[in-house]
Amino acid sequence: MAGIVALVEYESASPEVRAVYDDIMATRKTDRVNNFWKALANHPATLQQVWSEVKTVMAAGALDPLVKEMIYVAVSATNGCEYCTFSHTAGARAKGMTEEMLAEVLAVAALANKTNRLANGYRVPVDDVFLNPPQS
Amino acid sequence: MAGIVALVEYESASPEVRAVYDDIMATRKTDRVNNFWKALANHPATLQQVWSEVKTVMAAGALDPLVKEMIYVAVSATNGCEYCTFSHTAGARAKGMTEEMLAEVLAVAALANKTNRLANGYRVPVDDVFLNPPQS
Amino acid sequence: MAGIVALVEYESASPEVRAVYDDIMATRKTDRVNNFWKALANHPATLQQVWSEVKTVMAAGALDPLVKEMIYVAVSATNGCEYCTFSHTAGARAKGMTEEMLAEVLAVAALANKTNRLANGYRVPVDDVFLNPPQS
Amino acid sequence: MAGIVALVEYESASPEVRAVYDDIMATRKTDRVNNFWKALANHPATLQQVWSEVKTVMAAGALDPLVKEMIYVAVSATNGCEYCTFSHTAGARAKGMTEEMLAEVLAVAALANKTNRLANGYRVPVDDVFLNPPQS
Amino acid sequence: MAGIVALVEYESASPEVRAVYDDIMATRKTDRVNNFWKALANHPATLQQVWSEVKTVMAAGALDPLVKEMIYVAVSATNGCEYCTFSHTAGARAKGMTEEMLAEVLAVAALANKTNRLANGYRVPVDDVFLNPPQS
């Protein structure tokens, strides 16, 4: 199925786009570039900015990369983004997410989506203790 | 600020509601019940069902409770649920989430919300490799 | 709390705005106009169009007005719209929605929000029978 | 099209999964199980929990099952969940929803989505009368 | 792929539906009617109302039609509406949107979706200056 823009393949890419593709493949230790990047490559500045942000934000920090990928899956399922759900589930599995872990990610995301609407439907007032937390 | 329904306080609660409140306080080792539960208590069947689900889904499993709370925060921020954002951020902090970890949770959630729209705006076709993953 | 635009009160409204306010009050058999309409009145064409649509769509048809109001509440809770949740819950109560019915509206909305994410998170393929329903 | 997980068919299902499938078919008086349940069956605890909740929440109560299915359709359309829109529209039709009723469900959902954004875009302050309803 | 309802083709349409189709084609200077209208035609009142609103709201006003189409694309990408993203991107291109402009529309929409969640995740208090703007 076609998208809104043509995908920019490596062969026909400009040097600046190729440089990003090369960095994606090197960073991820793979020889392919996902369609997402090939679509963004129609606007090299966006490609560079998004890749730079993904590389930085998804790297190990206070949270490990697997936890970050699972958060990504939960958000993508919440938003109903088909592409991101497929790609980040694959990414999380590649980092070690088991099927049991995936089931728990989605059970938590589903529960949060449910209670978010109960809280919003009843317009529950925020507890004072949350607004004025004890000082550390 | 008032909500859509009155909050059911322990003193005026029915025995079945009190039983849930008691279990919430015992499970969480606290002497207070959040407004969310006091709103749900107007419909005891909902109170019981939601508490049972929260207790089960958020317990330690293949994922630890802190990771689950952080996923909850990311989903609640995505949906813009004020109540749940306050309550689950407090819950995650109580389980050990540092300020650095919170910043990373929100940075990942923000990035996912951004790329979800780039993927959906360009209607990027899902890569065949995601649809037909190599068999294990 | 102030909003983005000033509210247009009846006293200072133009004749075309007053005509809509009069129709709202006559249709609803009340002597007050909600803030929503007073905000829209800053752009009379929007005020007229939205009121006309609300009046037509929410009137009795194949569905009765109470069912329509409850659908409105469920959608507003799903979207997290504070204003619409308060105003349409009030509207539904005025049309006969009991507290038990409200609890069921929100329980269904919450469940739908949950299963929507499970279906999207697992990217469940649509059953052929739904795509090719038996002809009547 | 493939999903994120394999579908668990009856033939290869465990006894606990078969028990849920049997209950789904008996409750719905049908001899087939939808793909949604076959996907959830990869995690039997989720399958059991979600089926139990659907069975309870969607049963006749203060609201009749058809009204509940129509609320489900409105929420699923709001969230853009393809699977749930197809399955619950079919479910509502099976319970008696006519094409005229479907059109009204979607007209109300569409209108609510529209006015939700007008209220949020103008940040209309909630009327005092909604926050302090007259006591019954 | 089939939808939820059959598409009403011109040949089999009632006179009232044909009148709307004729106006769509005349207004847009084209000889075809998009599937969206053919689906709505199952409920002529909805078809007429929606077309009338689209024709009025999307016409030149204080904003030019191209800007309006680009806003439509940004909202549709935000909501993940596949149909509307395809149709309104085509509409915006027909009105003069270049590929560079599309990329900027989506970069802004993506950024807004990101910062919306940072603001909501941190529950940033609205600045007083926004709530009490200097009077003009």
Added chain:
Amino acid sequence: MAGIVALVEYESASPEVRAVYDDIMATRKTDRVNNFWKALANHPATLQQVWSEVKTVMAAGALDPLVKEMIYVAVSATNGCEYCTFSHTAGARAKGMTEEMLAEVLAVAALANKTNRLANGYRVPVDDVFLNPPQS
């Protein structure tokens, strides 16, 4: 009202945070920094990344800054982000958006939110002409 994190005021900010604040004030020709940035400043890397992106993406390009601000308002209203709706409406007004233009921005956003749900509720199949656009 308090948020989730303390706001970092200029006086108590680190040199790297002050450098961003200085750039925000210089770029916007103002002597104040909005609460949004003061919240992000709890995590300087996020502050720097988001400001850099906002500065670049919202600058004049193929689209002028006012059009970009109006797209931002439409997305923020769609997502129901109170903070961003207030701040970007103020930003758009500062760049020349009139009240008539604001009304049209919201009318388009509201209409898109409505038709997004009609398209999704009827699951309208995408027209072939959109999937296979005539080559330029």
